[in-house]
Amino acid sequence: MHAWKACVRKHLWVxxxxxxxxxxxxxxxxxxxxxxxxxxxxxxxxxxxxxxxFPQIVFKEFDSVExxxxxxxxxxxxxxxxxxxxxxxxxxxxxxITEKIYSLHDFDLGQSLKLLKKMNMIDEVNIFGVPMxxxxxxxxxxxxxxxxSTLFSxxx
Numbered sequence: 001m002h003a004w005k006a007c008v009r010k011h012l013w014v015x016x017x018x019x020x021x022x023x024x025x026x027x028x029x030x031x032x033x034x035x036x037x038x039x040x041x042x043x044x045x046x047x048x049x050x051x052x053x054f055p056q057i058v059f060k061e062f063d064s065v066e067x068x069x070x071x072x073x074x075x076x077x078x079x080x081x082x083x084x085x086x087x088x089x090x091x092x093x094x095x096x097i098t099e100k101i102y103s104l105h106d107f108d109l110g111q112s113l114k115l116l117k118k119m120n121m122i123d124e125v126n127i128f129g130v131p132m133x134x135x136x137x138x139x140x141x142x143x144x145x146x147x148x149s150t151l152f153s154x155x156x
Contacts, residue, residue, distance in 0.1 A: 028058040032079040039132040043078045065112040073123040081129035087142035090127040
């Protein structure tokens with residue numbers, strides 16, 4: 001038997017499954033990566049463990065930035081980051097170094113986020129950056145701690 005919650009709007013009763021209502025209230029973390037490129041696949045490899053560790057979070061695989069603006073004005077993202085030694089939170093997208101663009105293929109997440117911010121389509125972005133060459137178990141351990149301290153702290 002399904003749990004249901006009745007919602008009233010303009011004298012119209014609509015039944016919404018309680019699970020769907022609860023899921024819509026969960027935080028969503030967008031996970032980027034490319035399973036075909038070893039240096040860009042670590043966030044995707046961590047997905048099963050993250051889903052098990054944080055059932056109260058929706059982890060949404062994203063392979064393209066095209067529809068990112070439809071995901072809301074405040075984004076949480078996990079992605080591989082070049083040049084860092086430990087998992088870290090990047091909140092200032094202006095600090096992301098982007099390379100020159102030579103083709104549309106070179107248009108990456110950092111450039112897309114900067115463009116969305118400049119066009120006032122997003123308000124804030126928090127990227128859980130995972131070092132490209134980190135061992136999977138170490139990355140999971142550090143990421144787990146960072147997600148807990150960022151999303152489940154007493155103040156947050």
